[in-house]
Amino acid sequence: MLTTQRKTLILDILRRDGQVIAKRVAEDFSLSEDTIRRDLREMAAEGLLKRVHGGAMPVSPDLPDFTARRSVSSEVKARLGAAAAAMIKPRQMIFLDGGTTTAEIARHLPRDMGLTVATHSPTIAAELEHHPAEVILTGGRLYKHSMVAVGAAAMAAISQLRPDLFFLGVTAAHPVHGLSTGDFEEAAIKRHIARCSAETHVLLTEEKFDLVSPCPVLGIAEVAGLIVPAEMPAERLKPYRDLNGTITAA
Known part of the structure; x- marks a missing residue:
């Protein structure tokens, strides 16, 4: 078996x-363990996987700061935001997670229905300055990387809310390891909002698929649905659809 063939099969195993x-x-593969370890070292050097004791895991995505993320996949994020906004019904309370993709939901919210928007992100709240919706901004310690409030004070405030819909943002999605993000406290806040909400939907751009960040949030089957780009290949989505049949393409 050629080295390139082995590496392709290793990546298939990693995704599966x-x-x-x-x-x-x-x-x-009927090969020596040293051969496979050499392959894994080379693949790690190429950024294809992360070496761990005894094998490998999917790579953790880079975590650029909030300002840098604003320019990434902006047209795709706008489509995802519009699809999420279309799910909202009059007089509902929705909770918007922090992030540049959920900011697009705020920009696409209809103006002709009674609506309450809760968020722990001051940047999301600012997007709604001229929108007629009622806005609830919860406080806490500001995690500047994502511009969201975290910690005990944020959790206590969120506990007083019962949103109909929570639109969740994460940095990675994997069929085995679920939805994850890069910060322990931010992951805890996301889980808490989901527990307080009737439904949780997650918006995912294509570059977040098949990756794992350090801090788990929820399993794929634990959310009500996924909102994904329409150009995502069906075969790449299949493991996710097997876990969660509610996938909205935008």
Whole structure:
């Protein structure tokens, strides 16, 4: 088996299982474990996976700051935001997570229905300065990377709310490891908002798929639905659709 063939198969295993165990792959390929470990080292150097003891995991996505993220996939994010806004019904309370994709929901909110928007992000609240919706901004310690409030004070304030819809933002999605983000406290706040909400929907741009960030938020099956770009290949979405049949393409 050629090296390039092995590496392609290793990536297939990584996407399917969420991890690669060097000993098991060596047995399956009838090769030495040293050969597989060498492949994994080379693939890690190429940024294709993350080496761990005994094997490999999917790479963690980079975490550019909030200002840098504003210019990434802006047209796609606008489509996702419009699709999310179309799900909202009159007189509902929605909770908008922080982030540049959820900011697009705020920009697409209808102006002709009674609506309450809760958020722990001052940047999201600012998007609604001239919108007629009632806005509830919860406080807490500001996590500047994502421009959201975290910590005990934020959790206590969110506990007083019962949103109909929570639009969740994450940095990575994987069929085995679920939805994840890069900060422990931010992940805890996201889980708490989801517990307080009747439904949680997650918006995902294509570059977030098949990756794992350090801090788990929710499993794919634990959210009410995924909102994804319409150009996503069906075969790439299949493992996610098997876990959650409610996928909206935008």
